[in-house]
Amino acid sequence: MATYTERQAGSRLADYLSEHAQVLSIALFFAICILFFSAMTTTFLTSGNLLNVVRQAAPILIVAVAMTLVITTAGIDLSVGSQVALINALAAILMATGIPWPVVVVLMLIAGAVIGGAQGWFISYQGIPAFIVTLAGLSILRGFALLLTEGYSIPIRDAAGFFWLGRGEILGFPVPALIAILIAILGFVVMLRTQYGRQVVAVGSNMEAARRVGMPAKKVLASVYVVSGVASAIAGMLIAARLGSGSSNAAQGFELQVIAAVVLGGTSLMGGRASMLGTVLGTLTIAVIGNGLILMHISPFFTQIVTGTIILVAIWMNTRLFDRNWRFARKKPA
Amino acid sequence: MMAAEAQIAEGRGDAPLPAEPILRLRNIHKTFGSHEALRGVDLDIRPGECLGLIGDNAAGKSTLSKVISGTYIPDEGEIELEGRKVRFSTPSEARDLSIEMVYQDLSLCDHVDVVGNLFLGRELKRGPFLDQKRMLAQAEEMLAALEIRIPRLTAKVEKLSGGQRQAIAIARAASFEPKILLMDEPTSALAVAEVEAVLALINRVKARGVAVVLVTHRMQDLFRVCDRVAVMYEGTKVAERNIGETDLQELVDLIVGKGGH
Numbered sequence: 001m002a003t004y005t006e007r008q009a010g011s012r013l014a015d016y017l018s019e020h021a022q023v024l025s026i027a028l029f030f031a032i033c034i035l036f037f038s039a040m041t042t043t044f045l046t047s048g049n050l051l052n053v054v055r056q057a058a059p060i061l062i063v064a065v066a067m068t069l070v071i072t073t074a075g076i077d078l079s080v081g082s083q084v085a086l087i088n089a090l091a092a093i094l095m096a097t098g099i100p101w102p103v104v105v106v107l108m109l110i111a112g113a114v115i116g117g118a119q120g121w122f123i124s125y126q127g128i129p130a131f132i133v134t135l136a137g138l139s140i141l142r143g144f145a146l147l148l149t150e151g152y153s154i155p156i157r158d159a160a161g162f163f164w165l166g167r168g169e170i171l172g173f174p175v176p177a178l179i180a181i182l183i184a185i186l187g188f189v190v191m192l193r194t195q196y197g198r199q200v201v202a203v204g205s206n207m208e209a210a211r212r213v214g215m216p217a218k219k220v221l222a223s224v225y226v227v228s229g230v231a232s233a234i235a236g237m238l239i240a241a242r243l244g245s246g247s248s249n250a251a252q253g254f255e256l257q258v259i260a261a262v263v264l265g266g267t268s269l270m271g272g273r274a275s276m277l278g279t280v281l282g283t284l285t286i287a288v289i290g291n292g293l294i295l296m297h298i299s300p301f302f303t304q305i306v307t308g309t310i311i312l313v314a315i316w317m318n319t320r321l322f323d324r325n326w327r328f329a330r331k332k333p334a
Numbered sequence: 335m336m337a338a339e340a341q342i343a344e345g346r347g348d349a350p351l352p353a354e355p356i357l358r359l360r361n362i363h364k365t366f367g368s369h370e371a372l373r374g375v376d377l378d379i380r381p382g383e384c385l386g387l388i389g390d391n392a393a394g395k396s397t398l399s400k401v402i403s404g405t406y407i408p409d410e411g412e413i414e415l416e417g418r419k420v421r422f423s424t425p426s427e428a429r430d431l432s433i434e435m436v437y438q439d440l441s442l443c444d445h446v447d448v449v450g451n452l453f454l455g456r457e458l459k460r461g462p463f464l465d466q467k468r469m470l471a472q473a474e475e476m477l478a479a480l481e482i483r484i485p486r487l488t489a490k491v492e493k494l495s496g497g498q499r500q501a502i503a504i505a506r507a508a509s510f511e512p513k514i515l516l517m518d519e520p521t522s523a524l525a526v527a528e529v530e531a532v533l534a535l536i537n538r539v540k541a542r543g544v545a546v547v548l549v550t551h552r553m554q555d556l557f558r559v560c561d562r563v564a565v566m567y568e569g570t571k572v573a574e575r576n577i578g579e580t581d582l583q584e585l586v587d588l589i590v591g592k593g594g595h
Contacts, residue, residue, distance in 0.1 A: 209441035213455030214426030272445035
């Protein structure tokens with residue numbers, strides 16, 4: 001008979017709590033933010049304002065879902081803001097030349113995939129750190145957007161269907177928010193229920209192990225940047241559709257909001273540990289803070305300071321309170 | 335080292351078991367930069383037997399096991415599997431030929447649960463989705479067949495003890511009907527009771543007709559599970575002994591290079 005030294009199975013509740021500590025803490029923090037702004041302003045908890053929050057959060061959420069995959073592989077994509085700007089400008093330029101908007105949408109999705117694929121190739125097959133590749137991408141892609149538009153904002157005309165994507169409503173609910181929710185659900189399912197999601201986690205958790213068991217580790221690593229490229233393209237078009245124009249100055253600081261949302265949600269920068277639900281809550285928290293501070297008539301310049309501080313404090317608390325679940329260094333296998 | 339050369343001729347030739355070798359290595363060379371890790375190694379591995387691979391640090395035993403598992407491609411030499419010449423350039427190609435390896439670092443994904451690790455790289459699917467129910471049921475069978483007890487199969491692997499992690503790594507390698515199972519230091523980091531369990535596990539795997547290659551530093555383990563021992567010294571195989579015809583002292587002498595004197 002085998003005589004393993006086994007740990008006694010602890011209480012299910014304790015297991016559950018420790019496994020989901022990150023999500024529970026961000027959920028709690030989110031609830032506190034909602035209560036705080038509801039108490040401090042009269043307008044925060046109106047349906048009009050809440051719908052506005054989700055409409056504005058939609059592009060961030062879409063890219064944050066993709067960024068969750070990227071960060072799960074222990075990577076990072078700093079170029080998403082520039083990708084959004086480039087797609088945003090490119091879409092407006094193409095529509096100005098008279099190409100029908102559905103064709104432009106398809107072309108932009110392909111462009112996003114190609115941009116992401118190029119970055120993924122450098123990262124995965126050439127072994128250049130993701131930070132470096134996407135930092136270069138951040139500069140190059142924004143530069144292309146500026147070059148194409150010469151810094152001007154390009155108006156989009158006569159594309160009612162396209163505008164509907166950014167401004168329309170279904171049963172009173174904003175279309176971009178619906179698109180974002182669909183993408184978040186897709187993200188959940190892919191991450192938890194598909195082989196691809198398992199491969200992404202495995203590559204982030206232990207790249208060498210994934211390779212040894214025959215997973216296409218490099219392909220998986222490159223593919224997450226394609227996913228973030230496509231997501232950035234969707235976000236870029238939604239922003240263009242909402243504003244009715246394309247501009248190289250769109251989505252300034254977007255990448256930082258997205259990364260903050262993902263990290264706030266408990267996905268570990270060291271890879272392997274992902275939480276899609278945390279990402280959704282993290283995105284909403286950041287959106288609510290931005291919105292609430294404006295409603296409280298606090299200077300918009302102050303918003304950035306507060307957002308940054310809250311992220312630092314929230315993650316610091318996570319490190320202190322739940323450091324079993326939040327490790328900056330990977331523990332050596334026993 | 336001259337003693338080592340003399341030992342090669344002496345150790346080879348006499349087959350300790352009647353069975354035909356399932357894997358035959360001939361004249362394997364492997365060089366890393368200026369370092370000759372393997373300098374012409376011959377080795378036969380037979381089904382249902384456990385071959386112990388011993389030697390000092392840097393003697394080449396890990397390199398040799400990684401050549402067999404496809405992690406390293408030999409610079410020179412031949413590998414024959416069941417009489418056919420084979421070449422594999424990745425671990426998954428070796429795996430396709432039913433050669434499994436348990437790595438010293440276990441190669442588990444800490445953030446994936448026990449079931450997921452057992453099926454890592456060969457997930458069962460139902461349509462586009464993972465078939466978690468079927469994987470859980472089969473994982474229970476796999477572990478039961480090897481008499482491994484893990485309290486909660488949906489727990490993340492990072493929560494388990496060293497012995498449990500080792501057991502999962504072995505179960506993963508042993509459960510998909512391997513012909514050859516390589517184990518690199520499976521007992522080196524374990525507590526006493528866990529070592530006993532892993533040795534019992536090796537004997538059960540062996541009893542299924544699997545050829546087991548055990549790379550180890552722990553001499554006492556050899557006498558518990560191995561039928562034959564091959565001793566490596568400075569990148570060559572210096573001796574081969576049937577376990578019944580040797581003792582601890584002789585093996586120690588062979589490892590440190592006193593065998594020829």
